[in-house]
Amino acid sequence: MADTGFTALRQFSFTTRPYLAVDDATGAPIGLDDLDTRVGWMLDLISGAETELISRLWHPATFDVLATGRDSHGRTLPRHGHVTAARLGWTPHYPDDVYVPSRVTRVVTAQAVGTLRTLAYRDTAIAALSARFDPATGRIAAPITAAEYVPSGYARGVVRQLAAHSHRTAGTADARLRITDVQAPPRTSAMARLSAADRQLAHLTVADAVMTLTVTLPTTPAPEGRAQWRRVRVSAAIPEYLHRRPISEWHLPTLVLDRKGLLLRCAATETVPAADLMAATVAVGVDWSPSTLGAAAITADSPEGLVSDYRGFTYDDRGLGIKLARLQTEGQLLHRKAARLTQLAAAAPPEVRAQLEEKIAVLDGHRTAVGVKRGKINRELAFHFGRQVTDYAAAAGATVIAVEDLTTLETRGHGRVNNNRAAQSARRKAVDALTHTAAGVGVTVVSVPARGSSALCPGCNEQLARPGGYHRAWCVQCKVGGNRDHVAGVNLAKRALLGRGQVVRKRGENPRIRVVEHAPVRRCRDKKSPTPSRPRHRRVRRSAPAATPQVGVNQTKTVPAPQASVWDTVKPATPQGVTGSREVHTSPTPATSVVGSMRSM
Template identity: 85%
Template sequence: MVAAARLGWTPRYPDGVYAPSRVTRVVTAQAVATLRTLTYRDTAIASLSARFDSETGRLSAPSGAAEYVPSGFARGVRRQLLARTRQIDGADSGAAQSARVRITDVQTPPRTSAMARLSAADRQLAHITVTDAAMTLTVTLPTTVAPTGRAQWRRVRLAAAIPRHLHGRPIREWHLPTLDVDHRGLLLRCAATEAVPAADVTSGTTVVGVDWSPSTLGVAAVATETPDGLVSDYRGFTYDDRGLGIKLARLQAEGQLLHRKAARLRRLAATAPPEVRAQLEAKIAVLDGYREAVGAKRGMINRELAFHFGRQLTDLAAAAGASVIAVEDLTTLETRGHGRVNNNRAAQSARRKAVDALTHTAAGVGVTVVSVPARGSSALCPGCNEPLIRPGGYHRAWCARCKVGGHRDHVAGVNLAKRALLGRGQSVRKRGENPRIRVIEHAPVRQCRDKKSPTPSRPRHRRVRRSAPAATPRVGVNQTRIVPAPQASVWDTVKPATPQRVTGSREVHTSLTPATPVVGSMRSM
């Protein structure tokens, strides 16, 4: 804020409108945070554009550590540079590529929601009072749309109910919230400091390994260190998302369809007459509104899925007596080679939110979440560290040497738990991040038939009597009853029987011996 004031980055209000200096401080803090993010992106885009080859469409390797950017961000900028190259004419492409590419050349202006961060405010502008079940926010707000003096700014008390799941929690301090305005009204996003038991990564002997699975959100397995070595029962726990994953995939496909429709209408509107362009722009606005609604629904489902996943894994770790939960490092997890749809679905999943929710939920019971390398976790045997074979397909894994195996995600969970147990003394922790283990060590994991983890719950089904269904006669007028022909024999001298009678028809036959139907050979249509 001081730097912004020295540079002259102060908000300007309309003529005749008065705002206290404390309000200006809140606005400046929010604007500077956005500008800091845009500055980082602008520097990264300029560095990537210098390493971009317009002929091959590839990025060259960075020359130093200062040019390193996350791989996901680099892929997104590469796509934007390719789109910019296609839009530029061939005559001006050389001059355009020689100039420095800024963030304004490849990205649209950012959009922020209507919110006010009160974290930069002092007690004279805003403060909160918390009781057992309610929170009272006292904040100075204007009484008119365009206040002209100090007298038109008064203190207002806003009461909000504390959610029921926070009652009785050891919360030491509540922080000033962020005021967010949505379609339902005013929303208070408040942070709190909670006292949790201190956990030691190096003291645990039981670890739960979590593998990110393409079929479900995660699969867990338990490994324990004993005086005789590492043991595991190789029985994994598969998380049941209750159908939320299918709903997320459907909403993602719907959002992508709306995005493609809007992009096509924008291309048509660029060369359309003025009256047609107005109609296309109205349709584009409707599609953008639908897409934003789909994105908001996906965000709510992602949050529900993440916290449900965190609660399930925390209960599993508490029941197994584990003090550490090892998850795959998302920075080393690249989804490639599985097709465009599967890669996009895996990249847009709620894994990062699930890690945050798992960290928050596990900290309440004294369990620490650590990140371990993901490479080779589902391809190597936990016992001998040799490549596994796939006798039953892609999802099955087996080691003929150690005589262990099962589902490949369960085996990966054992490997992740083993890496956390062997590298717990070399964990690195940065401020604001989970402890991270970067080394991969090997020790044989023996299969133990003793019960080392809780028994997963399975749905109980009712016993039903499986009997042959009774044949239901067909409804119609001219229905023919089909009877299989008798098996022929070379010693058969019996003459063929008279034609079968036709049931339900108007013909009258003189044969008194009807054909005998065979129920077992009939098929229900």
């Protein structure tokens, strides 16, 4: 842990659920089921008004105003979304004879303006790409200025949308399209961000590890007056791991409903130690690996120059990567089935269409469940990875962790399936989890350029050879090499140490180094990186006699499974003794007794 004497504020999020709800005026208890119902009524009003407002504003003039950032009088638009909507006259509409407080309208407009501001960047990119798109060839011309540059991955998706639009309009579309021409208004999720409101709608108090949220909720699905909105005190327990954290401020939560009921997505600000990048002498480079989530290596700045032992740390995902690949394949299969049934239902008779729509609903439900499961596994994988890399950096005394800039990183050249699988890995979540975990011990995560990190030698900056295949790298001139991901980690750590004086900081983003400088990294025989911890296995009692196979029983030969990797394209061979189209493994009867086969505790 780096103790520089400096501190910084860090925001983080967590979730909790209420265990008690009472009426704020009378103190009468309210059942949690009734609480979920009343919250659902408010979310229905918010989501309906937000969807209507976004649909009404879905035209190019809206994005022109947001792109310029100024109103009709030339004044700069405010940062808060509800203030921007009030100045521009963007007011949501509600059903007739329904009363909604002005503070709830703040929540609606803040969420709608936030969504439209996010899409303003996409509108600018689509307009720039459509001007360079050729409908005859389906390609885009090279950008002329730096302002026209768009990441290649995003550009390919836009090209598909432009080609589909050109096919629908038979090539008669204008040369410059907008996001409103190629995309429909986005669907918004039902939630209420209470941070956009003031104390008249909600306020929060924390005492004795209990969070008490006082919020105004409707008492009917269609309230007709102020009397049908009443204040409710909701009590929720703060997670135990936050009890001893130096939290300086608690923020209003976001209300959502899931299958278990009301969920509070909370945020807080705490004080963490801050590292001095200029004083950093040891850095850890994290390279995103195709076979696992990532690998790390150490580079140190010594009086003799940059040194490294080229011994890295490879993250063990405990089989979660293979499970994610299986769930991804299953989700894609369900998507293809639903798309095919949708095509068939469009031209089917009414009675057949009803049957197909029922099947499509079932497939959509399964696909949603697969997506939820993938999200949970991705989160578990990201935070486990963040903790492992943070411990590795803390043990080495590093104060900087360099990760590849994800905006310039693209997986290509390994086939359609493997490229898609690597592109959908939890890298963004892993960076966020690593940033959060490392900040707790005073380690800063910076983004460095990714190009050439796995192909160039850290010593001479020349192309590396691949004598052992894709996963090996070797420099004939410098006589250094090893695992391809470990060599890349050395390069990334070197770029962080050389560019620590040219760090670019932006609000809401990690510090970023945009320049690539070179200095030779000498191989040091001294141990620079810590030895990763390995799980200890139980000792087995060897005093028991060896098992004697029974007479007349054919023992099935055990064949070890191949090493799991997303790049494996050869199917494993069928084990010996197995015939037919399915593997049927027989379980031979053990010859030893239960007592004789017990392991020592």
